[in-house]
Amino acid sequence: MITNFIKKNSKFMSLIKMEEVNKGKQLNLNDFSFHVPDDQVAHFPAKKRDSSKLLFYKGKSEIKNFDFKSLPDILPQGTLLIFNNTKVFPCRLQAQKDTGAQLEVFLLSLPNEKNPNCQAIVKPIKRIKTGTKLYFQEGVIAEVGDFNNNGSIPTVSLKFFSPPGVSDFHCWIDRFGQTPLPPYIKRQTDDSKNAEIDKKRYQTVYARCEGSTAAPTAGLHFTKDLLEELERSGIKSSCVTLHVGLGTFAPVRNNDIKTHKMHKEFYFIPSETFEAIKENIRSKNPIVAVGTTSLRAVESLFYHDCKSFENLSSYVDAWNETDLFIYPKTKNDFFSPRVLDGLITNFHQPQSTLYMLISALLGFDEAKRVYDYAVKNKFRFFSYGDSSLLWFKKKEMDDLKS
Structure with a gap:
């Protein structure tokens, strides 16, 4: 009976087999291409920081649209948000x-x-x-x-x-x-009115430590009022510092992406943030990175030693380097963070290391689906664009010792 089914449906079975082969094939640069309509590239910031749209993703069955200012109602009580408090300088x-x-x-x-x-x-x-x-x-x-x-x-x-x-x-x-706007923002930076707007808006409201040549754009949506409302809603906040540089925004040139060399960037995780992370891991409350740079800083710390909090303490309250490149090797490949449960992030450029990171977190096909949804639902893309809250599965950390 099974033999007859295979004979009658040999073409169908061949397609299934071919799909499995393709899922196991090594991904290259061209696989991370997609089209963003010109009218969805954000050349200017939204009128108000928190008036941007928020795409909510929690697995294959759940994609929803919210306003960013609804974040306090969306995040579970006890969630720890980790911000990157680096400050852009006019480089x-x-x-x-x-x-x-x-x-x-x-x-x-x-x-x-x-x-x-x-x-x-x-x-x-x-x-x-x-x-x-x-x-x-x-x-x-x-x-x-x-x-x-x-x-x-x-x-x-x-x-x-x-x-x-x-x-x-x-x-x-x-x-x-001058403010270092990305090259895809097509307008005159020497216009005095726009230059003043960019000096203020291409900077997070919580920026403290000067040293970045690009903004951690996921944080551009937060206002001081929204941060206060998050705190009233039982959402905790901590900061890391990662000075954004070539490691974040340098393009991938080679079609064989595994040959891409990430430039090193400096990051700093204060003891207060380390303690807050430990507390949420132990209480099993969610930890959400605000931006890919926050994610890379935290994950870089735990790459040193994921067995003992004590062994990690020597890397806390100190400047460290990271060249962590997170990408899926095949369509079936996933990256499971050691610490984080979710990520707040903008919509990134095709073929960028940032989009590759999203593909590794959600899975290659799911990342494509999320971005297709964003295009169809008229989300604004890139640095001044809209935001997303992405939930994913992390590695179990029960074996971490105090």
Whole structure:
């Protein structure tokens, strides 16, 4: 009887077999492509931070639409939210060579009086070489040092020299630097009205530690009033710091994604946050990362040792590096976080490491389904776009010892 069924339905059975083969096939860069209509790319922030839409996802059977300001009613009481309190600095600068040729300099770290050296992206890079001097406003000069072509974006080392009139690099950069908007936001950043809007809105209301070259955009939806309402609703909050840099936004160039090299980023987890995480793990209350950078910071900490809280304590209250790249190797591959139950995050670019992370958390096919839903339901995409609350299954941590 079974033999007759197979003979009659051999084409159907072949399709099933082919689907299973495809699910086990290694994914490449092109597999993470999808189309976002131009009118759904957010070039400006919403009028009010918390007026954005929120996509709620909890498994295959549950996708719903909410307003972001409904978050206190959606999260279970006792949930711990983990924010990234990094602060964006205006790292985009204009410079020129002694020939008068104009250059754009994108600083990847802040120079200061004690350490005037920093890494930067210079465009067009073909116009400079080691020893080239770059001239900025108020007589500030930078000399080009070594080139680094190891990652997907080439960078250079710059050594800054300041004249006697410039005593504070931070103040100087704040005066002459521009907000580092992503390139997919198509408008003039030198427009004074928009520049003032971006300076305020491309920054979270809880930003404290300066050092990022891109905003942790999941946090852009929160207002001070909403944070207070979350607290009144029994939702707890803690912070980590991960300075957003090339590791987060550098594009993947190779079709074979496993060869992609993540740039290292610095993160810091204070003891208060570590204690709050321990408490929620023990009480089995949810832990939700606000943004992929918060997720990568927390998961990076627990990658050091997932057997003992005590062994992790040496990494707490200290700056650490991470180059954690989370992606699915096949369509059947999942990433199960060690700590987190959920993630609040925006909708990310096709072929980005951020979308690959979502695909690893939800599963490749489910991530596609969620993003298709977002497109069909007119969610706004990318940095200034709408948000999502994604729940997923984490690894059991019962074996962690105090």
